[in-house]
Amino acid sequence: xxxxxxxxxxxxxxxxxxxxxxxxxxxxxxxxxxxxxxxxxxxx
Amino acid sequence: xxxxxxxxxxxxxxxxxxxxxxxxxxxxxxxxxxxxxxxxxxxxxxxxxxxxxxxxxxxxxxxxxxxxxxxxxxxxxxxxxxxxxxxxxxxxxxxxxxxxxxxxxxxxxxxxxxxxxxxxxxxxxxxxxxxxxxxxxxxxxxxxxxxxxxxxxxxxxxxxxxxxxxxxxxxxxxxxxxxxxxxxxxxxxxxxxxxxxxxxxxxxxxxxxxxxxxxxxxxxxxxxxxxxxxxxxxxxxxxxxxxxxxxxxxxxxxxxxxxxxxxxxxxxxxxxxxxxxxxxxxxxxxxxxxxxxxxxxxxxxxx
Numbered sequence: 001x002x003x004x005x006x007x008x009x010x011x012x013x014x015x016x017x018x019x020x021x022x023x024x025x026x027x028x029x030x031x032x033x034x035x036x037x038x039x040x041x042x043x044x
Numbered sequence: 045x046x047x048x049x050x051x052x053x054x055x056x057x058x059x060x061x062x063x064x065x066x067x068x069x070x071x072x073x074x075x076x077x078x079x080x081x082x083x084x085x086x087x088x089x090x091x092x093x094x095x096x097x098x099x100x101x102x103x104x105x106x107x108x109x110x111x112x113x114x115x116x117x118x119x120x121x122x123x124x125x126x127x128x129x130x131x132x133x134x135x136x137x138x139x140x141x142x143x144x145x146x147x148x149x150x151x152x153x154x155x156x157x158x159x160x161x162x163x164x165x166x167x168x169x170x171x172x173x174x175x176x177x178x179x180x181x182x183x184x185x186x187x188x189x190x191x192x193x194x195x196x197x198x199x200x201x202x203x204x205x206x207x208x209x210x211x212x213x214x215x216x217x218x219x220x221x222x223x224x225x226x227x228x229x230x231x232x233x234x235x236x237x238x239x240x241x242x243x244x245x246x247x248x249x250x251x252x253x254x255x256x257x258x259x260x261x262x263x264x265x266x267x268x269x270x271x272x273x274x275x276x277x278x279x280x281x282x283x284x285x286x287x288x289x290x291x292x293x294x295x296x297x298x299x300x301x302x303x304x305x306x307x308x309x310x311x312x313x314x315x316x317x318x319x320x321x322x323x324x325x326x327x328x329x330x331x332x333x334x335x336x337x338x339x340x341x342x343x344x345x346x347x
Contacts, residue, residue: 007056010056011056011057014056014057014058014059015057017059017060018057018059018060021060022060032093032096032097032100035093036093036094036097036160038093039091039093039094040160043091
């Protein structure tokens, strides 16, 4: 079955929004891990 | 599943909102709140970063439990009106994606708690996830009308986890908070089950109201409210809290008992007319939020 252009566009839109959310979550985790490491090292 | 000879039907990937819906955000809000209050009620200072991480782990663990619950219960969610629009029964997501998401989130939350906070909090978090998924969802829910009674323990862990995250140990007050949520769960859910009885019956879930009938369920809502009220007030006479918590818990528990009494002695059989049951269900949520809020206010203002 060949995907229609509409299907293709919706597929890419969903893929893009999932990638953006995943990227934001990973970025937030990087900041959190940095903060945890900083606190742990500072507190010994 | 399509046979190898059948033409492949292209399917759209689930939206990120569907993954968020798998985590049951509304349930998570109560879990996060009780976990946070358990942490703030502890008599020690927690670094904000570590405290935030602990609560994040509690939220992620609760989300993982919700996702795994939806993965396992997709078949009964499909026949209940309350749950038919969830991502799996609505066909917006593959079951396997929900399983992978739930297992990944569960493992991550426990590992992060263990590495960043402490091992005891991580162990209790792991037990709470396993209890909710294996004991409640897989074992009890479809087998016994006591599903809510025993399964209620799963939702009672967050204050214990919050306290353990702050202090690295468990003492009497967090155990009482655990018991409070544990004993609160049956009257809360049975009040709900009274006015959505047909939904549970349709799905074949042996809720108390389906198996024992509404009269017996009403009586048990009232009876279970008594030990709950006693445990709610207990921290005050035991000297674990001060007057703010004592006063709030005494007044609200009396109101709870009054509403439970109205449900217990009602003979209404039409779900559309069950206003006492709806009122008790709504009040029970406010009750738990208010008690935990009062506990933190008590600790911060009077300790």
